[in-house]
Amino acid sequence: MEQNKHVVYILQCRDGSLYTGYTNNLQKRLEAHNAGRGAKYTKGRGPVRIVYHQRFPTKAEAMREEYRIKQLPRSHKQQLMKEAHDDPAVQLSGY
Template sequence: MPWFLYLLECADGSVYTGIATDVAARFAQHASGTGARYTRSHKPVQVLAQFELADRASASSAEYWVKRLKPDEKRALAAGARSLESVLPAPPASAEPEAEAPA
């Protein structure tokens, strides 16, 4: 089942970052005041962007890195000026087999 990283525009101009399997349902929770504590006091206005990820672990990792961005950087991500991959740490280098030394 895919998970999504999503960015919400809040009424005060802040940008909230979260993860969910159903972004529309989660937005409805935030909008009704039953979502995260942050969105209870920073009313969400709209979903700025959502990014599909393979699983919860990938979504949680992406959320960790995106939450560290400044609001203008999150807006650039939402607008497509930055890719999600540009925010995430580079994957570990693949282990290439070492060449055998001549005997």
């Protein structure tokens, strides 16, 4: 079984809004969002781009983090995105 396959991500929509979600296949989920099938919220707001993602060993951990992030104000989400961008260990390229 693949380690850390559970991913929490933040998308930036074409209108500048942010969407937080969970997946176990980030590339496939991004393609679904951009095809208008990913989530009701992102439908019609595409194209979207990944601005943050974090991997977790279990679905339960990822779901807890997704919920936590969804409760944050936009400014805190932007801070998460900035920290991830500034951290060389976080790889957003390819998405």
